[in-house]
Amino acid sequence: MRPRRPTRQVTVGDERTGRVRIGGGLPDAAGAETAPAPVSVQTMTAGYTHDVDRCVAEVNRLAAAGADIVRVAVPERKDTQALPEVLAQTRVPIVADVHFHYKRALEAVEAGVHKIRLNPGNISDREQVNAVIDACKARGIPIRVGVNEGSIIERKDKKRRAEELGSFFADRRQGHLLALMIAKLEEYLDIFREREFHDIVISAKLMDAASVIDVYREISHRFDHPLHLGVTHAGPRETGAVRSIAALGALLADGIGDTLRISYANDPVFEVEDGLELLYSLSLRDRRGVDLIACPTCGRIQVDLFTLVQDVRRVLADEITVPMKVAVMGCVVNGPGEAEGADVAVFAGDRRGIIYVQGERVANVPEGEILDRLLAECRSFQARVERGEASLGEKKVEIVPPDPIGELGSGFEKIASGGVAAPASVTVGRT
Ligand code: SF4
Numbered sequence: 001m002r003p004r005r006p007t008r009q010v011t012v013g014d015e016r017t018g019r020v021r022i023g024g025g026l027p028d029a030a031g032a033e034t035a036p037a038p039v040s041v042q043t044m045t046a047g048y049t050h051d052v053d054r055c056v057a058e059v060n061r062l063a064a065a066g067a068d069i070v071r072v073a074v075p076e077r078k079d080t081q082a083l084p085e086v087l088a089q090t091r092v093p094i095v096a097d098v099h100f101h102y103k104r105a106l107e108a109v110e111a112g113v114h115k116i117r118l119n120p121g122n123i124s125d126r127e128q129v130n131a132v133i134d135a136c137k138a139r140g141i142p143i144r145v146g147v148n149e150g151s152i153i154e155r156k157d158k159k160r161r162a163e164e165l166g167s168f169f170a171d172r173r174q175g176h177l178l179a180l181m182i183a184k185l186e187e188y189l190d191i192f193r194e195r196e197f198h199d200i201v202i203s204a205k206l207m208d209a210a211s212v213i214d215v216y217r218e219i220s221h222r223f224d225h226p227l228h229l230g231v232t233h234a235g236p237r238e239t240g241a242v243r244s245i246a247a248l249g250a251l252l253a254d255g256i257g258d259t260l261r262i263s264y265a266n267d268p269v270f271e272v273e274d275g276l277e278l279l280y281s282l283s284l285r286d287r288r289g290v291d292l293i294a295c296p297t298c299g300r301i302q303v304d305l306f307t308l309v310q311d312v313r314r315v316l317a318d319e320i321t322v323p324m325k326v327a328v329m330g331c332v333v334n335g336p337g338e339a340e341g342a343d344v345a346v347f348a349g350d351r352r353g354i355i356y357v358q359g360e361r362v363a364n365v366p367e368g369e370i371l372d373r374l375l376a377e378c379r380s381f382q383a384r385v386e387r388g389e390a391s392l393g394e395k396k397v398e399i400v401p402p403d404p405i406g407e408l409g410s411g412f413e414k415i416a417s418g419g420v421a422a423p424a425s426v427t428v429g430r431t
Pocket residue numbers: 295296297298299300301329330331332333334335338
């Protein structure tokens with residue numbers, strides 16, 4: 001595991017949902033050491049909380065996808081009134097997202113929610129904040145203080161506030177806004193300190209990835225509370241994924257960040273899947289299920305590899321729970337080297353696929369049978385791992401690539417000579 005920035009530790013959830021720890025590394029309130037918890041993945045429901053059946057179904061679907069914590073919006077009284085029913089039918093810690101109406105926070109606490117998110121940009125009345133802090137303290141419920149560039153309300157004062165904060169962001173894009181967000185956080189957290197409430201997680205989200213990196217680096221120096229990472233309004237998954245991974249990946253690689261939400265204008269299941277994949281990629285979480293590697297294809301390809309990879313991914317995502325490495329490679333020329341360490345691998349070529357299990361060749365099948373045979377080998381391998389008859393990551397024998405011109409062939413010459421039809425998606429030869 002990479003070294004992580006030490007923080008106080010916050011715990012979300014109860015006996016029924018299981019407790020999710022966020023952050024750690026600094027002593028707790030009793031002076032006991034805490035170890036940094038695995039970075040957790042959060043998401044937020046897209047539907048109405050007061051639509052109980054749909055809300056419950058969505059929360060449970062997100063939990064099944066791997067979400068550690070799920071946030072729900074509670075804009076109206078009918079939403080907080082629905083919370084007891086939602087909580088009773090779900091098994092994952094629930095966060096109530098509160099904006100504008102501090103009473104929604106009090107109602108959510110009363111309903112038994114596991115965490116409150118407050119936005120300093122729209123609930124700033126000191127007495128109201130104090131009321132929420134006291135209610136959370138009485139119930140042992142943490143609060144996320146989440147500033148967001150879209151709801152910083154003192155925009156008219158930004159020049160003066162930026163000057164007050166000095167010039168530490170003077171050379172940064174959106175420097176005045178970053179300074180303003182940090183000032184808002186400091187001012188807000190003073191209220192919590194005065195109440196001796198430290199069960200806090202902090203976030204400061206913007207749309208611009210570079211600014212997100214800048215602001216979180218700065219707040220990681222200024223506060224010892226765990227940090228909730230996110231890029232706000234990141235957009236559709238196609239572009240939002242790059243924006244989010246650029247920002248969150250850079251921070252996590254530096255040991256900054258204790259929980260995260262990737263946000264897309266799309267099904268929140270994608271937020272969970274991509275958040276987990278980011279953490280797996282950085283070795284910040286132990287992988288659950290298949291680690292699928294696949295080649296990008298090139299002029300040697302002679303099967304419809306893109307379809308094969310998607311079919312393998314879709315089926316194995318549902319069926320495989322052990323973290324086996326599966327490689328789907330387009331040819332035997334570079335495939336074996338690129339698939340190094342795979343538990344199950346297929347190397348395709350000349351409309352066939354050779355399948356290996358931990359380096360041992362188990363099949364050579366025509367293209368139409370590759371998917372079924374590969375899936376069967378993966379299922380069989382998982383069963384052997386579960387029975388203790390096989391271990392992940394072992395390689396029994398070296399994969400010896402077949403003769404590239406013989407058994408499977410590099411293909412280029414065969415295709416060029418008309419011996420093999422090129423897949424529709426592949427252009428052969430120079431134009
Ligand atoms: S495995 Fe073969 S087909 Fe795939 S990219 Fe590498 S060389 Fe090309």
